[in-house]
Amino acid sequence: MEARDGKMQSKILITAIVPAYNVENYVVSALDSLLNQTEKFHEIIVVNDGSTDTTGALIEQYRDIDGVRIFHSRNNGQGSARNLALSQASGEFVYFFDADDLLNIDFVAAMQALVGTKPELDIIYFSGESFLDEGCRSEYMPSYDRKISKEFRSGIEATGAMLRRDVYFASPCLYLSKRVLWEDNGLTFMNIVHEDEEIIMRLSCSAGASFCLDKVFFKRRIRAESTMTLPKSMRNANGYLRTLESIAAYCKSKRAHVAPIQRDLVRRFYYLLHGYFSVCKAIKSRPEYTRIFILLVALGRFPGLRQLYEMAVPRSLHARLATVKRKLCE
16 A cells, blocks of 8 residues: 555555444344444444343354453443453454444445545544334434535644534544544543543544545444433433533633634534523423523623524524535535
8 A cells, every 4th residue: 555655555444343232133234234344444343231031142252363352341331441452452443333333334445435535634533324223213313414525734723624514523423533543642532422422522623634534434223222312311411411510620621722723623512501401491400590601601602693593493493504514514
């Protein structure tokens, strides 16, 4: 593989990290989509997060396959399972994958080819698509089209560009990142619901050279009784609140670093705050207004007309408007 300077580069080593909890109907097809790559993963680390169905037994069938590493833990949540696997990873890059989804067979080959020509990259974002599980009826079919194919000199530039185009997707299944990016910045997942929303800003803003690739590699299964489709609960509200606290603290502590995209980050904060209010309304729980006020003070930006509008408009309409906006920008 030839780099820009004409020297041959060895193929990058990629670790796939797969937390699994009660996915007996899906985990085999998910793992097979990782194993059937045209270029192999360096290793696939699977963490059975205290499943109460046959997930653990099904995963054990893969133990003797070269490169597959299996761990069993108590049910501590998806974030903790990912952190455990991350602490064991040895690949140069890490890819987080959910045990009920699918991955295109050319993913590893495409990532190796891209990094082979652009070894400076810290993180690569790409597109995904949703599909309905057999027998599942749902109007929830999120779009994960990046609509950008471009290299950015810094994570700040990439974050701002994605936020402004409404393609800043939080799912860790939609990016590949250098392992040292996590280690050098002390990054781990919080053990909360919406842990992906909490980590994405700290990760993307810490990165150096970043690349957005408008190509679909990841396929998200929309199914009944998944984290995305289950009825909301107090755990969702608490997860939103912890995420908002993290964003406010990060923006305050890294004020100079994030200054070029502060307006975009503030807009993201209010988008998530709207999600918090929506969950509180759905579960009939009084929002914690005092904590929110403290966060607004830390953020240093109180809501303007745009933020008030975005918090008042239903999330479903937000999604439809974002889709229209992306099409107009094409």
